[in-house]
């Protein structure tokens with residue numbers, strides 16, 4: 001199979017022909033039809049993720065067709081259109097049995113713990129527990145965009161922040177996660193405030209449902225700007241970028257008893273942010289992490305898509321080839337693209 005491959009962190013990946021994968025007993029091999037390019041792939045390539053062993057094939061936001069299934073797989077067969085959450089649970093640990101596969105103790109993550117989907121084929125373990133059948137109405141490119149950023153934002157907004165209609169929701173960073181969070185919060189009837197340093201991204205965020213926008217470069221104090229717009233602070237706030245500055249602002253801009261959700265990964269130099277802990281105590285703020293979403297929660301998200309309430313396809317920016325994904329991955333931390341890039345040609 002053709003795949004994107006690297007032997008050293010930070011060295012430019014190559015497109016190589018590698019042996020085709022075979023399914024494990026409880027796994028499948030999926031022919032990849034579409035796979036999204038994500039900042040987490042860049043973090044992995046930079047060596048920020050301790051789960052990655054070299055050499056490596058990245059890629060974790062995928063959709064495709066089942067090509068082969070192991071003997072222990074009963075729910076899926078060759079030809080099935082599927083997608084998968086980027087965190088797949090083992091199905092047996094305490095967390096999986098409690099329905100929290102997104103924090104499984106023995107999780108399978110394509111593109112991190114195992115070779116991923118920047119390839120013609122990808123092997124996925126624990127198939128019965130984690131694969132999500134795709135309705136014909138959902139294209140592969142749209143489905144690929146769900147697996148990480150959109151699904152993660154769905155959990156962050158709906159399940160962790162528990163956003164309700166009428167609430168102010170600050171969203172820091174208007175990349176794929178942020179724009180998804182804005183669309184989802186708006187669909188729930190909340191009032192999203194978009195925060196970014198790019199006027200172009202803020203304008204795009206308004207088309208996704210943001211009712212106000214703050215250019216973090218144009219104001220002296222982002223938290224103060226959010227408090228002013230929302231009449232006292234956001235009810236919920238999401239750091240969709242993952243930096244010391246955005247994490248701090250996302251907590252500082254909350255109203256009393258507000259909820260902060262950290263979605264953007266805090267890796268490398270950003271790993272230990274300052275937190276305004278006096279405000280957390282005095283105002284009884286709640287701080288949550290959000291890490292992927294369980295396969296069983298896809299039903300709610302797919303139902304909102306079928307109803308036309310959520311339109312994740314609007315977040316797709318460019319469809320690119322596997323070869324074009326190499327320079328795109330390497331430059332990911334400098335990316336100025338609007339929306340998500342999806343590999344659809346191999």
Ligand SMILES: [Zn+2]
Pocket residue numbers: 089090091092093094095096097101104105106107
């Ligand atoms: Zn588990």
Ligand SMILES: [Zn+2]
Pocket residue numbers: 037038039040041060061086148149
């Ligand atoms: Zn991702």
